[in-house]
Amino acid sequence: MRLQILAGALALAAPSAAFSDSSPLILLSTSAFPGASTPNQIQTSSGAIADAKAILSACPSSRYLFVSQPGINSVELGGSASSGCAMPHLCQAVSDSRIQDKFIVSEVVGDLTNAGLASFVKTACAQKNQEITVEELTLPPLTSDRAGSLADSDELLSKSIDELKSSDSYTILFVGTPGEQTYQPEFDDRLRMDLKRDLSSSPMRRDNGTERDTRPLFEKYQFFTPGIFMAIITAIVLFSILFVGLKALASLEVSYGAFDKEMGPAAQKKQQ
Template sequence: MHFQTIASLLAFSGAANAFFDSSPWILLSTSPFAKAPSADSIQTSSSVLGFTKDALSTCPTDRYLIVSQPGLNTQDIRRSNGCVMPHLCKVVDDERIKGKSIVNEVVGNLEDAQLSEYIKSACAKQGKTATVEEIHLSPLSWEGRAAAFAANDDKLAQGLEKATEGDSYTFLFYSTPGEPIYEPEFEEALRTELKRNVQSDEPSKGGNNTEWDKLPLFEKYQFFTPGIFMALITAVILLAILSVGIRALGSLEVSYGAFEKDMGPAAQKKNQ
């Protein structure tokens, strides 16, 4: 149930997957927001921070928990096999939450938000004393990602247990996008009729020369490569075009008299 709730809130179109430099933003509060949050699934960091600071300017709750998770993206949360961070999904489904602002893709830098200092300053202006805690989870890497999620969720659970003891708290979870890692995918080697895929257990040239000599000719040597085939096809096409042009020039029929000067009576009258 918890996973379905956060997955529906974080659902977005497939086109958003193209934003590798974006990250999710989750702002939850037991106090309702005076201004309705934008429903856009893709927003800039400036617009998200503007709304967040506007919502926190009145110091709406007594406790604040700010959690940062570097390297997280929305696809990590909305997986088909369940929620990778159960405590994060659970707090989203808390019945005490009256204000929710969840942005699937935040494009821009969020590292210099300094929301902890902003909250303390805003609460001091309102004459309130608020408890502000920050949790910096370990960055995620492509290796051991599942184990990192489990460890970070346990650390998040400890902070949530303390922050959600009362009925007045605000929870902010955000991430900074990690560097995209290129993982090459190698396709199966191209097979042609003239080049067979020789198994590793077949004799090599450096092994038994007697068995090597018994192999068929096309298993010993490679006479053509894909590059040679492409060059031959290109040459055939160009030669066909050239032959058409030569035949077109050869089909022209012009009499020799067309190039002689007209010396008839009509031409003499024109010259006069």
């Protein structure tokens, strides 16, 4: 019966699985919510927070428990008839006979972490001169073993719920926050082994970090490549040609008088 109440309230139909970044909001109290309407099961975080504040502004009870569970969604919380409720203590709190009213939204799109509802209810009750007790509980994030993580979170939550039930007037607000989905690639180990370099025959292989490469320097490194040898030979030939040309220019011997103009009588006879 408890499971049917919570599952029906959360409306865990096929559209619920379409929102991977959504989370549930459950607000229940031993006092009735005056003027509270049936909420839409798919709301934005701002809309759900505004509705919750409208209910909490009346300061309906004397004790409050604000619970946050990162990574949970309504499908996991509601469960199914075969798997049962993933958080049985929370399901029992929802179906408690002392609960007079409930405000449940199965799909809240957005982050509810920084909603500030605890501070809001403190301020609202202070304005009405009502003394209240507020407890905030942040459950650990869910791991890959989601069923086991939910069971552990439910055990932590049960202690706070049992203490809260000792009072005749209490309110519980349970919200989830969208979990981060991380991509974990899978590789074939055989493919990785094929791509590894074969260093078994290399003298530079170090098994335990103590082996050293004792080869000579010119065996360990290659200082001259065929391209470098070709460039050196070409440079030698070009410099040889340049050297021969400069030497030929330097060997020219011409007297300074060879370029002087003759101005004597012999030169005038030649001109005539």
